[in-house]
Amino acid sequence: MWYMNEDRKLMLNVVKDFVEQEVKPVAMQIDATDEYPVKLFKRAGELGFLGITIPTEYDGLGLDHTTAALIYEEIAKACPVLTVAMGAHSMLAGGMISMLGSHEQKQKYLSKAATGEYILACGSTESAGGDNHVEHTTKAVLEGDEWVINGGKVLVSNIGVADAYVIFAATSEVDPVTRAGISAFVIDKDTPGLTIGAWEHKLGWHGSATGSISFQDLHLPKENLLGQVGGCMMAAAVSCTNEFLTCGPVGLGIAEAAYEMAFQYSLERVQRGLPMYDRFQVTKFKLVKMRTMIEELRGFVYSTYAMKDQGEMVLCEGRMMKIRGSEIAEEICREAIQIFGGVGVIRETGVERFWRDAKVLAIGGASVEALQDFIGTMMRLKKF
Ligand SMILES: Cc1cc2nc3c(=O)[nH]c(=O)nc-3n(C[C@H](O)[C@H](O)[C@H](O)COP(=O)(O)OP(=O)(O)OC[C@H]3O[C@@H](n4cnc5c(N)ncnc54)[C@H](O)[C@@H]3O)c2cc1C
Structure with missing residues (x-):
């Protein structure tokens, strides 16, 4: 194939071995039991598949996007849900921290995400509609040195298993065109005020741990804001x-x-x-x-x-x-x-x-x- 080179061939061999020996034997079982594939996910982290494009400074492989595509394609041939968990973790939540996080936030969350030590989830969707950000009701208000968050998210993947959640909340009135006014935050799983709901029973993506999370007077240190106030879109x-x-x-x-x-x-x-x-x-x-x-x-x-x-x-x-x-x-x-x-x-x-x-x-x-x-x-x- 025209897009292959020696480095990508090497990586393809690694992922093929992983899929053959570790993923294929359990893929049908994951679908049948709806169990989150924690073991496979952690193993994917050890092999570097959770931090393919994350810079080496933050324990990623620092490789290109094409290599990521090869890895996702190969895993999806055996166990699509593993790639879904990886996408929510590395691309959505990890992507937000990678782009907006401070050096300290990257050290705390991104490095651990790249190696699989931490599992991340990303909550954006609300019951008003996934694409209907203007009518989302989750709000964050600054009180002294803390953000106080109230609201909730639905259909979030990796819930319950995640160590940290990247979530979106309105910090002022939301501009219907630019969606300015929405801010991103990172919340540790054991933060008081965070409630994790039950997993939904779904047609497919069995094992993706998808469900609701809610925030009741959740107090978050100021430094858990990602990037600028109101400017994460x-x-x-x-x-x-x-x-x-x-x-x-x-x-x-x-x-x-x-x-x-x-x-x-x-x-x-x-x-x-x-x-x-x-x-x-x-x-x-x-x-x-x-x-x-x-x-x-x-x-x-x-x-x-x-x-x-x-x-x-x-x-x-x-x-x-x-x-x-x-x-x-x-x-x-x-x-x-x-x-x-x-x-x-x-x-x-x-x-x-x-x-x-x-x-x-x-x-x-x-x-x-x-x-x-x-x-x-x-x-x-x-x-x-
Ligand atoms: C298995 C699973 C995992 C998910 N994981 C996550 C996650 O990790 N994090 C997260 O934040 N969300 C997640 N979601 C939520 C997902 O992003 C939403 O389900 C999706 O955006 C659709 O939103 P909705 O379900 O609210 O449907 P609605 O917004 O009610 O839309 C219903 C239908 O209306 C139509 N529609 C909606 N908006 C438009 C539009 N702008 N233009 C034209 N037609 C439109 C479409 O046909 C759509 O299917 C997940 C969903 C599923 C099913």
């Missing part, structure tokens, strides 16, 4: 873009896994004397279409990551990546289940879980429609 846009970008390689990994399973099955399943692949032209054509879509997505993913590595913001391309990554993954998984026939809908076969994870990919973190809305606005303003 640019950093949020970039960290969200980095998380949306991962949905490209994650969607690609999911699509490749489902396609491979269906292709193998079509060669092994005999129908009236011939493997399905040779017996039914429709099956062969389905697989050709699936493979074509995979190669289209691969091209989009790695060309966009190359732009990112050259320093481009890719605000719209990053959102397109989440849209196409989830759409292509979902379509390929749907067709893969169809090729399997009846056994395709049986959990133990292992193909339907990829469809469930692909479906959630189109909503978790941001709905594809909200992303289209953003891109449409940028196009109207001729900024894209």
